[in-house]
Amino acid sequence: MSELDRYDYALPPELIAQHPPAQRTDARLLFVDRNRQTLDHRQIRELPQLLSAGDVLVLNETRVVPARLLGRRTATGGAWEGLFLSLEVDGSWRILSQTRGKLQPGETVTLVDPAGSDAGQLALLTRGDGGVWNVRPQGVTNAADTFALLERAGRIPLPHYIRRGEMAAEDRDRYQTVFARVPGAVAAPTAGLHLTPELLAELAARQIDTVRVTLHVGLGTFRPIAVERLAEHVMHSEWGEISPASVERLSTCRAQGGRIVSIGTTSVRVLETASISGALTAWSGWTDLFIRPPYAFRSVDALLTNFHLPKSTLLVLVQTFGGEELIRRAYQEAIAARYRFYSYGDAMLIV
DSSP, rough: OOOGGGGGOOGGGGGGGSOOOOOOGOOOOEEEEETTTEEEEEEEHHHHHHHHHEEEEEEEEEOOOOOEEEEHHHHHHHOOEEEEEEEEEEEEEEEEEEOOOOOOOOOEEEOOOTTOOEEEEEEEEEEGGGGGEEETTTTTSHHHHHHHHHHHHOOOHHHHOSSSSSSSHHHHHHHHHOOEEEEEEEOOOOOGOOOOOHHHHHHHHHHOOOEEEEEEEGGGGGOOSSSSGGGGGOOOOOEEEEOOHHHHHHHHHHTOOOOOOEEEEHHHHHHHTTTTTSSSOOOOEEOOOOOOOOOOOSSOSSEEEOOOOOTTTTHHHHHHHOOHHHHHHHHHHHTTTOBBSSSTTTTEEOO
């Protein structure tokens, strides 16, 4: 078995969730106890009973932007599709672009909104590697203008394994956490999709606090590892931030005997990047941290996470945190019990 094969498993296609559950808290929860090496079948709504007073949940408040863009080449009328990746300092955009024929710098693309109306133009500036273009949107001068245009013209970019064509009306709401605040992600921090205002209020009533961080989830989160040795994988970068106030609250939690409970692998990346020097400190910037064995976690005691793609960096992170044998057994148990997988699927809590 190669190193990468340790992060592979066979998943029946029908277990890939194509729609969210009727209610966010309808999801099942596999409770994984590292000390007892046990697995228990629970429900997300039981989360307050499975945690303890004094624990603090870390929520990623990134907001998914409607980054999938459709339109036409202004000069030829040919169909065009793009994906917004990031806003640059000079106000231009980095996008993935796809069309028949070869695009040329200086061309323009006319965006078409979900209702079928023209929604503005993009001027193509320069082409980089892998079909990534630097473009300038017409009449857009700042971040507020950018996200307003995306809200007007874009579609939610559902993951490739949700194979039902165009986004449905439910996706605008359900492929977004209830605490999403800072626009910039092209994929949802999916563990947070299970939480509701009512569940958060019940946690607070049990003296289980929350703090907020930001990690703008990028397209690289879906990229499989293509090398046999993990050390050779080039990790994607994502922008994140944790404030001094959040650091102070988490430090107090630890000092008082509470646990830091990361809601999702994206929050883990923020916490561990901000702890790279040893102690958790305020941080803002880009991270390409790849958590893989051997790795000593500094600022995460428990993890709520969905089930991840085989041979993915996220599965490597989860197995590193929970232990290879236990997490492999947990995935086998989830498949046998017909759990729902991936973005709209069920979850596990590793303590």
